[in-house]
Amino acid sequence: MAGNDVISRRSLHGELVDLLHDMVLDGELRPGDKINEQALCVRFGVSRTPLREALKVLASGGLVILAPNRGARVARISPQEIDQLFPIMGALESLAGELACQNISNADIARIRKLHDQMVHHYEKKESAPYLKLNRQIHEAIFDAANNAELTQLYHTIMVRTHAVRFTAKKSPARWHEAVEDHVKIMDALEKRDGTRLGVLLKDHLRHKASMVHESLTEMSAEAAE
Amino acid sequence: MAGNDVISRRSLHGELVDLLHDMVLDGELRPGDKINEQALCVRFGVSRTPLREALKVLASGGLVILAPNRGARVARISPQEIDQLFPIMGALESLAGELACQNISNADIARIRKLHDQMVHHYEKKESAPYLKLNRQIHEAIFDAANNAELTQLYHTIMVRTHAVRFTAKKSPARWHEAVEDHVKIMDALEKRDGTRLGVLLKDHLRHKASMVHESLTEMSAEAAE
DNA sequence: GCTTTGCATTTTGCATTCAAATTCGGATGT
DNA sequence: ACATCCGAATTTGAATGCAAAATGCAAAGC
Numbered sequence A, B: 001m002a003g004n005d006v007i008s009r010r011s012l013h014g015e016l017v018d019l020l021h022d023m024v025l026d027g028e029l030r031p032g033d034k035i036n037e038q039a040l041c042v043r044f045g046v047s048r049t050p051l052r053e054a055l056k057v058l059a060s061g062g063l064v065i066l067a068p069n070r071g072a073r074v075a076r077i078s079p080q081e082i083d084q085l086f087p088i089m090g091a092l093e094s095l096a097g098e099l100a101c102q103n104i105s106n107a108d109i110a111r112i113r114k115l116h117d118q119m120v121h122h123y124e125k126k127e128s129a130p131y132l133k134l135n136r137q138i139h140e141a142i143f144d145a146a147n148n149a150e151l152t153q154l155y156h157t158i159m160v161r162t163h164a165v166r167f168t169a170k171k172s173p174a175r176w177h178e179a180v181e182d183h184v185k186i187m188d189a190l191e192k193r194d195g196t197r198l199g200v201l202l203k204d205h206l207r208h209k210a211s212m213v214h215e216s217l218t219e220m221s222a223e224a225a226e
Numbered sequence C: 001g002c003t004t005t006g007c008a009t010t011t012t013g014c015a016t017t018c019a020a021a022t023t024c025g026g027a028t029g030t
Numbered sequence D: 001a002c003a004t005c006c007g008a009a010t011t012t013g014a015a016t017g018c019a020a021a022a023t024g025c026a027a028a029g030c
Helices: A012-025 A037-044 A048-060 A079-103 A106-124 A128-146 A149-167 A173-191 A195-223 B012-025 B037-044 B048-060 B079-103 B106-124 B128-146 B149-167 B173-191 B195-223
Strands: A064-067 A071-074 B064-067 B071-074
Touching (some): A012 A037, A012 A149, A037 A048, A048 B048, A079 A195, A106 A128, A128 A149, A128 A173, A149 A195, A149 B079, A149 B149, B012 B048, B012 B149, B048 B064, B079 B128, B079 B149, B079 B173, B079 B195, B128 B149, B149 B195, B173 B195
Antiparallel strands (some): B064 B071
16 A cells, blocks of 8 residues: 555645554554544644545544544543454465465475474574564564555454554563464465465454453553543 | 544545445446535535545545546455455355354344245235335345454445445346345245354345346456447 | 637635634632 | 632634636647
8 A cells, every 4th residue: 555656646644544543553643542633733733624634544444433523533442342353354364274274385384494494593582573573574574465555454444443453562481482383383374385284273363462462451451540 | 522523523534435425326426437526615615625535535435446646536446356356245244144143133034034934025016116125135234143243344335335236237027036045045944043154144145136237247258338 | 611819707625704602711709 | 718700711613715727729830
């Protein structure tokens, strides 16, 4: 979707969608935060019209909540939403895995294997940040291999909605181990191009992730008062 | 103090999103049609601002295409998009089927059985319109039983994008027969609450549907010049 | 005859403006 | 002291205004 033609003639509201998007992802705007139109307008040097258009778009994607006459807030994510969204992400990743197995080249498998080995290496050294980065790259690579832009974009919009878990989710050692084990199996199925199995594994992997996040989220919400 | 929603205080742009949505679904706005802002403004008696907001939202959902400085058009659907979207719908319906089997009551199964039998009856009489209506109701009922609002909504937005096929798609007798056979199996799996099998069947069903639409779409685009 | 050029009209993108709703602070009454 | 009410200030929702871009069309050039 980064379709920049030679002459990048993007619209202002489009830029703003990305900008706000990034602000939410970077944690500059936290879930539940009020979004002050005027403040953002002066910050970005635009008028309210395009900003409001961007907010409507983000709201339709579920990233912000618009309360009539009360303005916009960054959406919070509830345990119920986690329960609903993760199975969806599971289904989509599962599909991505199946499709990837149909298309992927040996070179791309080798590339993912490399990412995988590096990731495991970081796991063994308990280096969380580079682990997470490689993890993301692996999943991205699978989606790339699936060669279905609509699928990739859809997955991305949903995943963004779960961004909030980053502020709470902390992998327990057991969960982390589980995740790595999942990935070993995933890598194996991918190398065998066993799409069906890869699909199941990815769905399971997401289910584990959901459990992890759900645990961590309920536990956190217990101690964090509003 | 949360229950003030008795008075539906919807925003204008929200109304317009639905309105335009319906216009596209009803075929009043056909794929490829230019959307004239001013004309719609006078028609709905609103100013351009909320209308434009609505267009941005619809564009983010893929139902309309915005070309910078060139306005909005109702999105066309290409065979490639069909190829990308139908597997996604398949994955989502498959998930819906699996979830439905976990939750569904006997009463709901009986209700769906009734719809199914009616639908088959209409198939035998080759009554296309009531067949399609019952078909839709069955799929809706499965999503309802899945009890995942996010999933239902997501499916709906994607399905809407494929609305265009209504103008071209014509079931061949063979394809129609295939679809009914799929449904017989689907009904069976549902009554046995065999989620895994139902999931596979629904995925297959969508794959068949995709083939059908794809055939019909390429064939039509061959004879229809721009 | 066909394409290209220049200009008027229309359409689009965004800023500004205005009215309605909400929020906040303090005064009032119990 | 506490809750309630009132009004100013802020904030939101939508209409209007205005400049830039695109479109349509007629005349000029090849």
